[in-house]
Amino acid sequence: MSARPTLIFDFDSTLVDFETLEALADIALADAPGAAETRAQIAALTDQAMAGELEFGEALRRRLALLPLTRAHVAALAHTASDHLTASVRRNLNFFQQNKGKVVILSGGFREVIAPVAEELGVSPDRILCNDVVYDADDHVIGVDDANPLSHANGKPAAIHALNLSGRVVMIGDGWNDAEVKIAGAADAFYAFTEVVRRAPVVQVADAEAASLDEVLHAEGLVGRWSFPRSRMKMLLLENIHPAAVERLEEAGYSVETQKGALDEDDLIAAIKGVHVLGIRSKTTVSRRVLEEADRLMAVAAFCIGTNQIDLDAASDHGVAVFNAPYSNTRSVVELAIGLMIVLMRDVADKSAAMHVGKWNKSATGSKELRGKTLGIVGYGAIGSQLSVLAENLGMRVLFYDLSERLALGNARRMRSLDALLGESDVVTLHVDGRKDNANIFGAAQFARMKEGALFLNLSRGHVVDVGALSQAMGSGRVAGAAVDVFPEEPRTNADPFESPLQGLPNMILTPHIGGSTEEAQEAIAEFAAERLLGYLNRGDTTFSVNLPNVQLAEVSGTHRILHIHRNQPGVLAELNRALASAGLNILGQHLKTDERTGYVITDVDRDYDPEALRELKTLPGTLKFRTLQ
Numbered sequence: 160m161s162a163r164p165t166l167i168f169d170f171d172s173t174l175v176d177f178e179t180l181e182a183l184a185d186i187a188l189a190d191a192p193g194a195a196e197t198r199a200q201i202a203a204l205t206d207q208a209m210a211g212e213l214e215f216g217e218a219l220r221r222r223l224a225l226l227p228l229t230r231a232h233v234a235a236l237a238h239t240a241s242d243h244l245t246a247s248v249r250r251n252l253n254f255f256q257q258n259k260g261k262v263v264i265l266s267g268g269f270r271e272v273i274a275p276v277a278e279e280l281g282v283s284p285d286r287i288l289c290n291d292v293v294y295d296a297d298d299h300v301i302g303v304d305d306a307n308p309l310s311h312a313n314g315k316p317a318a319i320h321a322l323n324l325s326g327r328v329v330m331i332g333d334g335w336n337d338a339e340v341k342i343a344g345a346a347d348a349f350y351a352f353t354e355v356v357r358r359a360p361v362v363q364v365a366d367a368e369a370a371s372l373d374e375v376l377h378a379e380g381l382v383g384r385w386s387f388p389r390s391r392m393k394m395l396l397l398e399n400i401h402p403a404a405v406e407r408l409e410e411a412g413y414s415v416e417t418q419k420g421a422l423d424e425d426d427l428i429a430a431i432k433g434v435h436v437l438g439i440r441s442k443t444t445v446s447r448r449v450l451e452e453a454d455r456l457m458a459v460a461a462f463c464i465g466t467n468q469i470d471l472d473a474a475s476d477h478g479v480a481v482f483n484a485p486y487s488n489t490r491s492v493v494e495l496a497i498g499l500m501i502v503l504m505r506d507v508a509d510k511s512a513a514m515h516v517g518k519w520n521k522s523a524t525g526s527k528e529l530r531g532k533t534l535g536i537v538g539y540g541a542i543g544s545q546l547s548v549l550a551e552n553l554g555m556r557v558l559f560y561d562l563s564e565r566l567a568l569g570n571a572r573r574m575r576s577l578d579a580l581l582g583e584s585d586v587v588t589l590h591v592d593g594r595k596d597n598a599n600i601f602g603a604a605q606f607a608r609m610k611e612g613a614l615f616l617n618l619s620r621g622h623v624v625d626v627g628a629l630s631q632a633m634g635s636g637r638v639a640g641a642a643v644d645v646f647p648e649e650p651r652t653n654a655d656p657f658e659s660p661l662q663g664l665p666n667m668i669l670t671p672h673i674g675g676s677t678e679e680a681q682e683a684i685a686e687f688a689a690e691r692l693l694g695y696l697n698r699g700d701t702t703f704s705v706n707l708p709n710v711q712l713a714e715v716s717g718t719h720r721i722l723h724i725h726r727n728q729p730g731v732l733a734e735l736n737r738a739l740a741s742a743g744l745n746i747l748g749q750h751l752k753t754d755e756r757t758g759y760v761i762t763d764v765d766r767d768y769d770p771e772a773l774r775e776l777k778t779l780p781g782t783l784k785f786r787t788l789q
């Protein structure tokens with residue numbers, strides 16, 4: 160393998176997310192009169208210097224003259240400096256630890272502030288080239304050591320030349336004085352680092368722009384040429400996903416785009432090009448066609464419970480991992496169901512609507528308590544079973560029907576058939592999943608088997624119920640009231656119109672698919688689904704994936720991880736291991752898990768190999784996806 164380059168890092172706005180003199184101004188001026196003005200003057204001088212409009216030494220002296228700085232102020236900034244590592248630097252602490260001898264910090268900033276950060280990164284003091292603050296007898300800052308070239312124009316190239324480095328030298332920084340290192344011939348390449356601040360003139364003269372350290376490491380082949388830099392991984396989140404997800408994913412270094420509404424198939428096909436991760440909720444259909452057209456897609460996250468909107472088989476066939484948040488909005492649906500039952504029992508919705516048009520209708524006729532009534536729960540999964548517990552606590556008797564064997568909670572009674580449940584229930588509520596086979600499982604025949612005057616709720620999926628039959632059952636009085644939260648056709652955005660045969664019926668409560676729409680649930684979903692995505696992207700962990708074999712994995716540390724998703728067909732593992740052996744790889748650990756459709760092999764190998772040798776893995780018969788992690 161070729162020799163590793165020496166990486167020279169600027170400090171301010173590169174290794175850390177602050178500019179030293181601005182941060183010192185904040186500390187020293189605090190709320191002093193005129194502080195804002197002085198801060199602005201300092202920031203303007205920093206910008207002028209960093210854009211190459213003002214000579215660096217001059218800018219430093221002018222900024223120091225504006226500030227009444229003391230040793231205590233400098234110490235205060237030094238104390239917190241390492242809490243301010245740039246996000247991509249923090250993500251790559253391992254890189255610094257493993258490449259100590261190949262890193263230099265080069266800065267016009269102050270040694271006392273840089274030293275603790277260098278220590279955190281494992282960079283030794285002799286590899287810090289920077290200014291030394293000079294104090295007077297009373298500990299006031301009076302300037303910087305004038306004999307140091309870094310306190311003058313073109314100080315950075317001079318300091319690097321003096322090191323007499325051999326091999327490739329790479330400069331990384333945000334400012335004009337960093338660009339000068341390459342311009343003056345002291346570095347072979349200059350990356351304009353734009354994670355904290357982007358200065359157009361600096362970017363213009365750079366060999367490349369790097370929005371994160373990952374990009375530099377990737378471009379320089381330092382973390383394996385095949386580990387894609389996170390900031391170039393595009394995530395598209397549709398349907399108004401909670402900002403907590405965006406924050407978490409961006410903090411982890413990924414680029415995230417959001418859109419408020421859902422997209423139809425054609426628009427999604429157009430939008431999905433170049434997207435590595437798609438985030439959706441219940442309204443976006445991810446069809447086989449969409450998955451076929453996706454050129455970069457690695458994962459889809461349903462930021463909800465249901466995954467019936469995603470063609471899971473097609474996702475597996477393309478090696479795309481699908482995740483959801485199976486428990487984060489369970490309680491929200493249950494609470495809404497309880498509330499709706501009470502409101503239906505008392506005809507509250509119609510009575511309230513009447514009052515809004517001036518009608519006072521005080522009457523007990525037909526109004527009932529929940530206590531003592533029989534609740535029939537169809538689908539006794541996470542939602543159905545939690546509803547069972549709360550309903551019993553309200554004094555209801557609970558029956559349930561489920562296709563699978565489920566543990567009956569409390570005194571709930573399992574019914575052998577749906578018909579048996581319908582014949583005994585005062586309230587019937589649907590909590591089945593949205594699988595295709597469940598289309599219209601509730602139609603005229605089922606409504607006919609319900610008790611006369613019973614209530615009906617659907618908070619599961621719209622296509623499960625024949626809404627025409629429900630409307631008729633309401634008309635005939637068989638069903639005395641109903642609450643429906645989900646519909647066969649739902650508008651894609653809040654701006655689109657809604658139409659249904661259920662509109663205008665008495666004691667019919669219609670809600671716009673808000674069962675899981677609480678602030679608590681949306682935030683919890685965002686956090687849960689984002690963590691699943693990060694676990695998959697960063698470690699290859701498929702825990703909670705709804706379509707790939709679940710493998711729980713620890714962080715990659717000191718090894719390279721090779722992830723191979725393939726069609727479950729005989730001989731793939733043998734072929735894979737043959738290819739790894741012929742690439743001369745030392746296998747440190749290996750997991751294989753399969754389901755009837757797909758196989759997932761994770762192989763941790765020694766870092767010392769030629770990545771080119773892995774090309775063959777991409778072409779092994781049955782390969783669906785292949786990637787490496789370092």
Ligand SMILES: NC(=O)C1=CN([C@@H]2O[C@H](COP(=O)(O)OP(=O)(O)OC[C@H]3O[C@@H](n4cnc5c(N)ncnc54)[C@H](O)[C@@H]3O)[C@@H](O)[C@H]2O)C=CC1
Pocket residue numbers: 464465466485488489492537538539540541542543560561562563565590591592593597600618619620644645672673674675676
């Ligand atoms: N209205 C809303 O905003 C929300 C709606 N949902 C819907 O609720 C559904 C259920 O959620 P969970 O309880 O978390 O899912 P789950 O998967 O834990 O439970 C579903 C249960 O239904 C059973 N089932 C499926 N088909 C059946 C059938 N035909 N007859 C009897 N039992 C059947 C399954 O065996 C399973 O026990 C989700 O799949 C989703 O479609 C979920 C969250 C929010």
Ligand SMILES: O=C(O)C(=O)COP(=O)(O)O
Pocket residue numbers: 440441442462463464465466488672673675676
């Ligand atoms: O969690 C589910 O399955 C839901 O139905 C909630 O869907 P939503 O995220 O509100 O589009």
